[in-house]
Structures are given as C-alpha cells and as structure tokens.
Amino acid sequence: MPCQTSGELKLLVDEAKKYTKDGKVADYIPELGKANPGDLSIAIHYPDGRCISAGDIDKKITLQSISKVLSLALVLMERGFQYVFERVGMEPTGDPFNSIAKLETMAPAKPLNPMINAGALVVTHMIKGASVEDRLNRLLAFIRELADDSSIGYCEEVARSEFETANLNRSLCYFLKQHKIIIEDVETLLDLYTKQCAIEMNCLDLGRIGMIFAMDGKDPLTGKQIMPEDVARICKTFMVTCGMYNASGEFAIKIGIPAKSGVSGGILGAVPGKFGIGIFGPALDEKGNSVAGIKLLELLSRNYRLSMF
Numbered sequence: 198m199p200c201q202t203s204g205e206l207k208l209l210v211d212e213a214k215k216y217t218k219d220g221k222v223a224d225y226i227p228e229l230g231k232a233n234p235g236d237l238s239i240a241i242h243y244p245d246g247r248c249i250s251a252g253d254i255d256k257k258i259t260l261q262s263i264s265k266v267l268s269l270a271l272v273l274m275e276r277g278f279q280y281v282f283e284r285v286g287m288e289p290t291g292d293p294f295n296s297i298a299k300l301e302t303m304a305p306a307k308p309l310n311p312m313i314n315a316g317a318l319v320v321t322h323m324i325k326g327a328s329v330e331d332r333l334n335r336l337l338a339f340i341r342e343l344a345d346d347s348s349i350g351y352c353e354e355v356a357r358s359e360f361e362t363a364n365l366n367r368s369l370c371y372f373l374k375q376h377k378i379i380i381e382d383v384e385t386l387l388d389l390y391t392k393q394c395a396i397e398m399n400c401l402d403l404g405r406i407g408m409i410f411a412m413d414g415k416d417p418l419t420g421k422q423i424m425p426e427d428v429a430r431i432c433k434t435f436m437v438t439c440g441m442y443n444a445s446g447e448f449a450i451k452i453g454i455p456a457k458s459g460v461s462g463g464i465l466g467a468v469p470g471k472f473g474i475g476i477f478g479p480a481l482d483e484k485g486n487s488v489a490g491i492k493l494l495e496l497l498s499r500n501y502r503l504s505m506f
C-alpha cells in the first residue's frame with residue numbers, strides 16, 4: 198500500500214534531507230548556483246485527485262533535463278515514431294549527459310537516445326512551429342495540460358544564463374549540423390532549447406505530470422487521453438533505460454521506477470498504474486542527480502514495494 202498521508206511523507210523527507218550535505222548544486226549554469234542545497238520537497242499525485250506532499254513545496258524549479266521527456270512526447274505526437282527515430286536512437290550510452298564522445302563513433306552521427314543533450318537537441322529541433330516563440334508555446338500548452346496548470350511559464354534569467362554559457366551544447370549542435378542531423382541555425386535552436394530547459398513549476402505540478410504518465414497518458418479525472426498510450430509507454434521506457442543518465446542501471450536496481458532527473462535537482466517519477474511523483478532537491482551527486490531525491494525514492498520504493506521489477 199503506497200504512502201497515504203503527508204505526515205508519512207514528511208518523516209521520509211526528514212530522513213533523506215540529511216543527505217543533502219553530500220551533494221553540490223549545479224553551477225555550470227550560473228543562475229542554478231543560487232539554489233539552496235538544503236532544500237528537499239516531494240509531491241505524490243494519485244489518479245483519484247488526491248495529492249500528498251512534504252517539504253518546501255512552493256518553491257519553483259526549472260525542468261532542465263526533465264523537459265527532455267516532455268519534448269520527446271510532443272514530437273512523437275507531432276511527427277510520428279518513424280520520423281523521430283530516424284533522427285535519434287533508442288540505446289543508453291553509459292556516458293555523462295553532455296558527452297560528445299559517442300557522436301563521432303556513430304555513422305550517421307545520430308545521437309544514441311533522446312535523454313542525452315545531443316539527442317534532446319535533435320528532439321527540440323523537431324518541434325514544429327514558425328518561430329521560437331511559436332514552438333515554445335506549443336510545448337508549454339502541452340505541459341500546462343499535463344500539469345493542469347495554465348500559469349506554467351519559463352524563467353528568463355535561467356534561460357539567459359544557460360544561453361550565454363552553453364558552449365558545450367553549442368559544439369554538439371555544430372557537430373550535428375555538420376552531419377545534417379539538424380538543419381536550422383544553431384543560435385535559434387539553443388534559444389529554444391535553453392527556454393525549454395528553463396520551464397518552471399513546483400513539485401506539485403511535476404507530480405501531476407508523473408501521474409499522467411503513470412496512467413498511460415490519460416487524465417483519469419477528465420477521461421481525456423492527453424497523449425497516446427504508446428507515446429507514454431515509450432517515454433516511460435526511456436525513463437527506465439536512460440532517465441537518470443549514466444546512473445540509470447543502478448537506479449533501476451535500487452528503486453525500479455521510471456524517472457527523469459534534471460540538473461536543477463528535480464526528479465519526475467511515474468509508478469505505472471499507481472501515481473506520479475515530483476521531487477525537488479538541488480544538491481546533486483557526481484552524476485548530476487539529486488542526492489537526497491534519490492535517497493527519498495529509495496526509502497519510498499523499499500517501504501512501499503514500488504519497484505516494477
């Protein structure tokens with residue numbers, strides 16, 4: 198039986214919070230360096246509309262790499278599976294999220310999966326629309342529907358801070374452009390990608406999005422299928438195989454929940470058929486995952502037998 202009360206959750210947060218001191222906030226995007234490393238919060242959204250939470254739940258976080266699952270879902274709907282998977286692969290890399298190494302070993306230079314930066318840049322490139330604003334608005338409209346929160350937007354400071362310093366992502370783009378995997382102007386693509394990564398919400402919204410994935414793309418309260426079941430299934434599979442970067446194998450063994458992390462310290466979780474989880478804990482481990490967030494998921498998974506394996 199999963200955790201039922203915010204009181205139960207608070208005990209787990211108190212326990213996991215001790216581990217925040219073992220991590221560091223990301224500062225390669227200067228604006229993210231301002232986060233408080235001691236923060237930790239969680240929300241769990243059930244399909245019947247109940248939501249329990251604990252910690253600093255009002256704080257907003259930028260999605261960063263969590264946005265990669267949402268942009269993937271959107272392009273799968275807009276372009277179809279064949280078009281998307283001709284341009285980005287389905288295999289985990291075992292490398293850090295921003296690594297350029299494998300691109301050169303592949304022919305054509307197609308990124309191995311949509312959860313690493315190279316693959317996510319290709320996915321963002323595929324978002325339809327006449328301008329950056331138009332494309333961002335399509336993604337935002339989809340995310341607002343998933344979260345049932347029309348106020349969701351993006352943080353201009355974080356987007357600008359990443360845009361000004363994203364030289365590694367620039368180099369990935371130029372490599373991909375040289376090999377004709379992307380064909381648009383690199384600065385335009387980075388403008389859209391950094392705004393996408395800077396989309397912000399609190400962990401209640403994040404938990405609700407996880408719940409929609411857990412329920413195979415359907416909003417159980419309205420009965421509306423927000424994304425096709427197959428799209429939700431593919432996204433959850435990527436979350437299992439590559440969602441926690443090069444820590445995905447260990448995460449699958451220890452926790453066993455489809456999840457996606459971001460360098461802002463967010464984690465989106467979807468327990469299939471049961472509920473969605475949103476976590477925020479900005480202190481990161483050496484692989485870029487929320488150190489206390491992972492501990493919290495470990496406690497949850499063990500106490501409530503949540504592993505899907």
Ligand SMILES: NC(=O)CC[C@H](N)C(=O)O
Binds near residue numbers: 262366458459485
């Ligand atoms: N791991 C992450 O969250 C990375 C996202 C970040 N915006 C980047 O591209 O570097």
